[in-house]
Amino acid sequence: MSNPGNKNGNHADSFGSRSELKTAHKSYEIFRLKALEQRGINLARLPFSLRILLENLLRHEDGKSVTAEDIEFLAKWDAKAEPSREIAYMPARVLMQDFTGVPAIVDLAAMRDAMKVLGGDPHKINPLQPAELVIDHSVQVDEFGTSNSYSINSLLEFQRNRERYAFLKWGQSAFDNFSAVPPGMGICHQVNLEYLARVVFTAENGGAARAYPDTLVGTDSHTTMINGLGVLGWGVGGIEAEAAMLGQPVSMLVPQVVGFKLTGKLREGATATDLVLTVTEMLRKLGVVGKFVEFYGAGVSELALADRATIANMAPEYGATCGIFPVDAETLRYLRLTGRSDEQIALVEAYYKEQGLFHTADAPEAEYSQTISLDLATVEPSVAGPKRPQDRVLLxxxxxxxxEQLPALRGPVAANGSGNRQVLRWEGEGGHDQDASEAAHSDKPFTSVKERFGVDVEKYLDHGSIVIAAITSCTNTSNPSVMMAAGLLAKKAVEKGLSVPPWVKTSLAPGSRVVSDYYEKAGLLPYLNKLRFNVVGYGCTTCIGNSGPLPTDVSKSIEDHGLVAVSVLSGNRNFEGRINSDVRANYLMSPPLVVAYALAGRIDHNFDAEPVGKGKDGQPVYLKDIWPTQKEVADAIAASIDSGIFRKEYATVADGDQNWQQLNFPGGDVYQWEPDSTYIRKAPYFDGMKATPEAVKDVAGARVLAVLGDSVTTDHISPAGSIKANSPAGKYLVEHGVKPVDFNSYGSRRGNHEVMVRGTFANVRLRNKLAPGTEGGVTRLLPEGEQMSIYDASVKYAERKTPLVILAGKEYGSGSSRDWAAKGPRLLGVRVVIAESFERIHRSNLVGMGILPLQFEAGQNVESLGLTGEETYDIVGLVDRLESKFANGRTVTVKATAADGKTKTFEAKVRIDTPQEILYYQHGGILQYVLRGLAEN
Structure with missing residues (x-):
């Protein structure tokens, strides 16, 4: 098994690109792109992102994984051609967060055990590329609206996750090339943007210093946020990331590149969030799945780097592999602001200018596969919802x-609707407008609005009531323009005498500790606290489902009356069931709008015609009265943010707090698994694995586990959010002595496959057409027809040795790049997924777990073929297709046999897209392939 990293310094260098770059500080070996121009190749026509890939190929040319023909093909890229040629991409590093990082380290630890069984050296199992993990996904919003919200949530976080964190500290000690940023330091994408990213990477190679573009893959789909800094990177599944850590190239087809031209300037009242929601809607309509998007035009220079990062962050929402901005003067300004060294900034400028990659106003426009444009001046205030990021609605x-969407949102609970209840409009009652931080007196979170405020929420809640208002997520919570706007709006609202209704669960979860510093310097924290937007933690909270429970009386009122309650959040994800199981409608918006809607208390509030509330003088206060101007925001930023803030916070970022520093962890190079652990268990993927893989066989006699519709996301598939006591996962934990209060979230238990497999397809909003009229992880066991949980059915099918199939519609697996969306189905016994189309990362993850992705032919689907899901399924021709490496075609025959013996036959396309993926599938998965290769050497 070859390693295209060429760590030994051997290099083919067919184009004579190896050269030297001298800066005022040092000399570096580089691989000069201009060497190709001497062969008559016009590099200026290539998009910025493809030139980064081209340098990657030049540097890794070895005649095997990367050939001279690969390099020449990319250099002569045909903008209009459909992707057809595979290249081997070697990122400089891998970025992880703890939800995906824990199972990755569990898998590496299990690989060390398996290596021993195969007779190899366990110490060979190490990240060969730098792997950087930021612990940011485990903090939940239990307490909120008080001065001790942060301390209570942090304490609960450590109590719940002590075992996971100790395991990560063991990993940091046991594995080379692996480091972890402790919890409470910020969101991984913001820490990456402000601290980890180098823009130009350096490494020793054969005794010489080598410089090359900083590139990465990440285990979170929003890794693309770093594209705003000109760094090429995108999200992959944890499975693919583990392979990259172990020196395997990321196999990819040379993509098409969509050019997005920006002109003009944002007008007064429009924010970066409004811009990104507009961009997301436009690109979703255009269709950019599997493509690179590259931003260019005069409007780029009008965007601060934080605004660029906001747009880049949401590439998964608009469907692109990445959404990249070029390196330019604004990039250098941001590096200075965030406290990077003078030497590093000088290297970035010298390297990108030498390589012809530094963008200036007079730079020639590249060629693109297609183009789209937007005048920034046309962007209007917007929100997106109630359940997809691309569903933009003007404010x-x-x-x-x-x-209009209320009937559909009510769904099966419509019969329990609010009927003719008399619902009051909130006019202020009790002590809700007190500064709740002064009322904080407990070290435990409060549980009911009645208990804290003396208010009977039953009288006020109705369809459309906002019960969660969260400034959350990496995309907005460190962008100074929108964060300052939120703080200034809060200040004006408090000064006018406005307050937030007591049933609204408010939270502020900054992406970086720097935010608190500049809020404090600007004098805005007291006003946010007065509106109960106290800091609850520094990490991903509401946006990933860690919103914590609603107050009990709020939750009860929603359930009793079948209410469609609403969350408003500054995040990037609002899929069904993701934010909170009690909340059916979720809207994305800018931080200042989150504050405004929290004050209004309802999603159907008309800000143009209705006042946000009454001021202390009894007069109505409208949104326009408290909305800050662009100048006010700019002045606050200029007066409050400098490089000293960043240097102070990141000087101690690796230290962690006292809880982290005092955390004990086991020693040894091989992990000592605890048999009774409910958090960390040895991954089962290598159990019984032989040195040589068994031959692939056609699938026969398979049963359908679920028939699913369009836009089934990884949130529907992968376990996420809270664990219900009556669910298979909840019952498992109770059987193992865990009390429901200590269940924690699915994400925190990703290191335990027994919990995760029981939570796969268990989303409360999943609708399985095989069990009509139900929501949640329910199916029917066939042929009996007995209704039961998907997990329980899978156990019975496993006893019968029956392989399983999933039937699905369009965009199967869209959403976050969750490895458990592939691992879970594999452990349930799913061997085939037949869908109309697949999301990019999820498709590759299925292959990486040995699951066969098949795609209906154009115009065909479950309905058009008359499939019910009650048939048995045979897949014919798979062995021939793989053995011939698709020389005999890419389609296989699917035979669906009904109970009466009648058969329906149709063709489906095999979505194993590259030769490397054929190998992964033949080995039963990517990790098995890597392990066997390392055991051979």
């Missing part, structure tokens, strides 16, 4: 849009 239309 002025949010209320009518909600009313």
């Amino acid at each position: 002025k239309n949010a209320g009518p849009s909600f009313a």
Whole structure:
């Protein structure tokens, strides 16, 4: 098994690109792109992102994984051609967060055990590329609206996750090339942007210093946020990331590149969030799945780097592999602001200018596969919802849009609706407008609004009531323009005498500790606290489902009356069931709008016609009265943010707090698994694995586990959010002595496959057409027809040795790049997924776990073929297709046999897209392939 990293210094260098770059500080070996121009190749026509890939190929040319023909093909890229040629991409590093990082380290630890069994050296199992993990996904919003919210949530986080964190500290000690940023330091993408990213990477190679572009893959789909800094990177599944850590190239087809031209300037009242929601809607309509998007045009220079990062962050929402901006003067300004060294900044400028990659106003436009444009001046205030990021609605239309979608949102609970209940409008009652930080007196979170505020929420809640208002997620919570706007709006609201209704669960979870510093310097924290937007933690909270429970009386009122309650959040994900199991409608928006909606208390509030509330003088206060101007925001930023803040916070970022520093962890190079652990268990993927893989066989006699519709996301598939006591996972934990109060979240238990497999397809909003009229992880066992949980059915199918199939519609697996969306189905016994189309990362993850992705032919689907899911399924021709490496075609025959013996036959396309993926599938998965290769050497 070859390693294209060429760590030994051997290099083919067919184009004579190896050269030297001298800066004022040092000399570096580089691989000069201009060497190709001497062969008559016009590099200026290549998009910025493809030139980064081209340098990657030049540097890794070895005649095997990367050939001279690969390099020449990319250099002569045909902008209009459909992707057809595979290249081997070697990122400089891998970025992880703890939800995906823990199972990755569990897998590496299990690989060390398996290596011993195969007779190899366990110490060969190490990241060969730098792997950087930021612990940011485990903090939950249990306490909120008080001065001790952060301390209570942090304490609970450590109590719940002590075992996981100790395991990560063991990993940091046991594995070379692996480091972890402790919890409470910020969101991984913001820490990456402000601290980890180098823009130009350096490494010793054969005794010489080598410089090359900083590139990465990450185990979170929002890794693309770093594209705003000109760094090429994107999200992959944990499975693919583990392979990259172990020196395997990321196999990819040379993509098409969409050019997005920006002109003009944002007008007064429009924010970076409004811009990104507009961009997301435009690109979703255009269709950019599997493509690179590259931003260019005069409007780029009008965007601060934080705004660029906001747009880049949401590449998964608009469907692209990445959404990249070029390196330019603004990049250098941001590096200075965030406290990077003078030497590093000088290297970045010298390297990108020498390589012809530094963008200036007079730079020639590249060629693109297609182009789209937007005048920034046309962007209007917007929200997106109620359940997809691309469903943008103008702010002025949010209320009518909600009313129109209300019947569908109510779904099967419509019969329990609010009926003719008399619901009051909130006019202020009790002590809700007190500064709740002064009322904080407990070290435990409060449980009911009645208990804290003396308010009976039953009288006020109805369809459309906002019960969660969260400034959350990496995309917005460190962008100074929108964060300052939120703080200034809070200040004006408090000064006018406005307050937030007591049933709204408010939270502020900054992406970086720097935010608290500049809020404090600007004098805005007291006003946010007065509106109960106290800091609850520094990490991903509401946006990933860690919103914590609603107050019990709020939750009870929603359940009793079948209410469609609403969350408003500054995040990037609002898929069904993701934010909170009690909340059916979720809207994305800018931080200042989150504050405004929290004050209004309802999603159908008309900000143009209705006041946000009454001021202390009894007069109505409208949104326009408290919305800050662009100048006010700019002045606050200029007065409050400098490089000293960044240097102070990141000087101690690796230290962690006292809880982290005092955390004990086991020693040894091989992990000592605890048999009774409910958090960390040895991964089962290598159990019984032989040195040589068994031959692939066609699938026969398979049963359907679920028939699913369009836009089934990884949130529907992968276990996420809270664990219900009556669910298979909850029952497992109770059987193992865990009390429901200590269940924690699915994400925190990703290191335990027994919990995760029981939570796969268990999303409360999943609708399986095989069990009509139900929501959640329910199916029917066939042929009996008995209704039961998907997990329980899978156990019975496993006893019968029956392989399983999933039937699905369009965009199967969209959403976050969750490895458990592939690992879970594999452990349930799923061997085939037949869908109309697949999300990019999820498709590759299925292959990486040995699951066969098949795609219906154009125009065909479950309905058009008359499939019920009650048939048995045979897949014919797979062995021939793989053995011939698709020389005999890419389609296989699917035979669906009904109970009466009648057969329906149709063709489906095998979505194993590259030769490397054929090998992964033949080995039963990517990790098995890597392990066997390392055991041979």
